[in-house]
């Protein structure tokens with residue numbers, strides 16, 4: 001397919017400096033991108049919307065699990081439309097909505113990716129919600145389904161208003177898992193939200209445990225999910241029942257996880273880390289991994305999953321968008337929009 005002549009030339013974002021505390025406009029640049037010839041098994045995709053994830057911000061501070069050398073094109077998650085397919089790609093029509101998985105480098109108007117890194121999406125879905133499906137809903141799904149939570153046990157999680165937290169809550173409700181949501185400020189509790197909420201604005205571990213016990217009584221608290229690290233890890237550990245499991249999956253506090261030997265030695269609390277990319281890569285999870293996205297697409301279709309959006313910026317305003325995404329107390333996610341996502345029809349309410 002030839003490119004529509006009315007579209008401006010594609011642009012791409014590059015990270016050029018990972019020195020912490022620099023203004024965002026000195027860390028990233030936008031440059032014109034050249035359209036390269038397509039390979040036989042490649043697909044040219046036009047990005048509709050791309051999420052700014054904590055993982056992107058961590059990578060820009062050299063604090064992530066994978067660190068490309070400079071300059072690099074950032075972006076782990078987004079939704080796109082097929083613009084052109086290589087000679088050996090027969091199953092993706094032009095115009096098909098797709099989710100690039102594991103491709104990386106998505107903050108661009110157009111990308112050439114291998115066919116196998118694309119998942120076909122329904123055309124009728126909200127593009128912004130589809131753009132946010134790859135990382136956080138999948139993380140919530142795996143944490144709930146594959147971290148050893150037994151039927152009838154309570155689940156506890158912090159940063160409950162984060163995107164992962166929203167998905168954990170929606171999935172737990174859908175699956176009938178009893179859940180306690182912890183946030184750090186009362187305003188983060190959604191208006192009219194049901195369920196159990198606790199505000200930890202500096203409680204010590206003992207005080208948090210007392211609040212949890214008032215809700216759970218004698219029922220077991222089997223799993224705690226920690227997005228923060230620092231002292232929050234100890235607080236969650238204290239709230240678990242004996243033999244419970246604590247999974248650290250985020251490092252939002254920027255501090256090393258603290259946990260006392262009493263919980264580890266005498267109460268048998270088990271601590272482990274979790275990274276979705278690593279989980280997908282482990283051979284033992286191959287079958288379970290194949291089931292994640294079909295399940296999430298079905299749940300999205302049913303309206304079970306919905307992540308709040310704070311604002312959508314044009315790719316050209318990437319520095320402004322990054323500054324916004326790095327701010328606390330957001331209502332939801334900050335996203336970027338490529339040239340192919342400029343029409344409301346292409347990109348939901350964006």
Ligand SMILES: NC(=O)c1ccc[n+]([C@@H]2O[C@H](COP(=O)([O-])OP(=O)(O)OC[C@H]3O[C@@H](n4cnc5c(N)ncnc54)[C@H](OP(=O)(O)O)[C@@H]3O)[C@@H](O)[C@H]2O)c1
Pocket residue numbers: 053054055135136139159160161162163164165184185188227228249250251252253274275276277327328329330332333
């Ligand atoms: N391990 C994995 O595979 C994996 C996958 C996906 C995400 N994650 C991690 O999951 C975490 C959440 O990601 P997200 O995209 O859902 O985040 P998000 O939507 O950007 O939300 C960030 C949340 O963190 C809270 N927060 C930030 N710093 C905090 C602190 N020091 N103490 C307490 N709360 C704090 C914010 O609260 P306020 O609203 O009060 O500011 C907000 O609720 C991140 O650490 C991310 O890297 C991990």
